[in-house]
Amino acid sequence: MSYKYHQFQVVGRGLPTETDEQPKIYRMKLWATNEVRAKSKFWYYLRKLKKVKKSNGQMLAINEIFEKNPTTIKNYGIWLRYQSRTGYHNMYKEYRDTTLNGGIEQMYTEMASRHRVRHHCIQVIKTATIPAKLCKRESTKQFHNSKIKFPLVFKKVRPPTRKLKTTYKASRPNLFV
Amino acid sequence: MPFKRYVEIGRIALVNYGKDYGKLVVIVDVIDQNRALVDAPDMVRGQINFKRLTLTDIKIDIKRVPNKKTLIAALEAADVKNKWESSSWGRKLIVQKKRASLNDFDRFKIMLAKIKKAGVVRQELAKLKKETTA
Numbered sequence: 001m002s003y004k005y006h007q008f009q010v011v012g013r014g015l016p017t018e019t020d021e022q023p024k025i026y027r028m029k030l031w032a033t034n035e036v037r038a039k040s041k042f043w044y045y046l047r048k049l050k051k052v053k054k055s056n057g058q059m060l061a062i063n064e065i066f067e068k069n070p071t072t073i074k075n076y077g078i079w080l081r082y083q084s085r086t087g088y089h090n091m092y093k094e095y096r097d098t099t100l101n102g103g104i105e106q107m108y109t110e111m112a113s114r115h116r117v118r119h120h121c122i123q124v125i126k127t128a129t130i131p132a133k134l135c136k137r138e139s140t141k142q143f144h145n146s147k148i149k150f151p152l153v154f155k156k157v158r159p160p161t162r163k164l165k166t167t168y169k170a171s172r173p174n175l176f177v
Numbered sequence: 178m179p180f181k182r183y184v185e186i187g188r189i190a191l192v193n194y195g196k197d198y199g200k201l202v203v204i205v206d207v208i209d210q211n212r213a214l215v216d217a218p219d220m221v222r223g224q225i226n227f228k229r230l231t232l233t234d235i236k237i238d239i240k241r242v243p244n245k246k247t248l249i250a251a252l253e254a255a256d257v258k259n260k261w262e263s264s265s266w267g268r269k270l271i272v273q274k275k276r277a278s279l280n281d282f283d284r285f286k287i288m289l290a291k292i293k294k295a296g297v298v299r300q301e302l303a304k305l306k307k308e309t310t311a
Contacts, residue, residue, distance in 0.1 A: 151183050160198055161198075
């Protein structure tokens with residue numbers, strides 16, 4: 001499963017000066033497609049919080065954070081701040097996925113489709129793994145059933161590899177399960 | 178016509194697209210409307226889209242997300258392998274696989290066997306014809 005967004009831990013600080021020998025070190029966890037973008041995003045956020053820029057700061061560490069248990073299903077709650085055409089709004093969204101990166105990717109694609117918000121207009125405030133009892137959204141809570149059972153209603157028969165795909169078929173497909 | 182095969186924990190499914198094509202897997206949990214957590218004795222537990230699965234008639238009795246040992250024990254207890262290989266669907270897949278792996282000498286042997294079988298059938302048919310006309 002390859003994910004578009006990776007989670008990085010970025011650590012940086014302003015450069016030491018004569019007045020400030022030991023500047024405070026800041027650490028951020030962010031999502032970006034690669035390390036270069038992660039470092040850039042780090043300076044973007046840090047500029048908004050402190051009077052420091054990439055030119056008078058130094059990057060101390062950047063590490064990718066991997067999912068600890070990618071084979072278990074978790075409910076992720078994501079708090080975000082996004083810019084719509086008329087202003088900034090906060091949102092809380094829930095996703096069911098095996099990894100946090102998967103949940104974040106679902107969030108970005110859902111925000112793009114439902115609200116036409118692009119990636120650069122979204123700021124992730126906080127993410128958390130929510131235990132089943134505390135989930136707020138019905139669409140995640142409906143899967144909290146140990147005896148879940150539903151049929152697959154339509155069966156579309158696909159060629160097993162893209163190579164065997166044809167533009168024209170002799171007959172209309174039969175979607176009956 | 179109600180549905181007979183359901184997505185449920187313990188349902189055996191056949192993977193019909195992708196890297197694990199042709200494998201029998203167990204649905205171990207449901208992630209959301211489109212994806213399931215799936216496990217098999219020879220693979221790491223992972224997620225897969227329902228579009229890549231075809232459900233079978235076989236269902237085993239497991240709890241939500243069992244560990245590998247329990248899963249293998251449950252598969253043995255339900256005798257999934259034999260049930261699958263004796264079902265008509267399973268047998269068809271085995272024959273397809275065998276046919277695809279034949280070399281030229283095997284195909285030659287099959288041609289001789291087919292001719293022999295046709296000869297025997299024709300002899301019996303001739304006998305029966307003679308009996309009815311006589």
